[in-house]
Amino acid sequence: MTAATRPASQLTVDDVCDELRISRSTFYDWRQKGRGPLCIRLPNGTLRIRRRDLENWLIDCEDPS
Structure with missing residues (x-):
């Protein structure tokens, strides 16, 4: 399965790292x-x-200052 055919809602480790x-x-x-x-x-x-877990994790990483 290529990146073009993979569901956008699920990312590989390489996708996240990139x-x-x-x-x-x-x-x-x-x-x-x-x-x-x-x-x-x-x-x-x-x-x-x-994707939603990555987005939620990024929100949790936000620095409020």
Whole structure:
């Protein structure tokens, strides 16, 4: 499945890393520390991130100052 045919509501780790301009290692570091967005683990072991979960996580990361 290509990015063009993948549902926009589900992102891959690469999609999220590209959007946030971070490395995969940073993503997995955040995930290990419980500081990353909520993920879905598929039966084949790959991760997906719902667009709404990424957006909610970004809102939670906002700095009010």
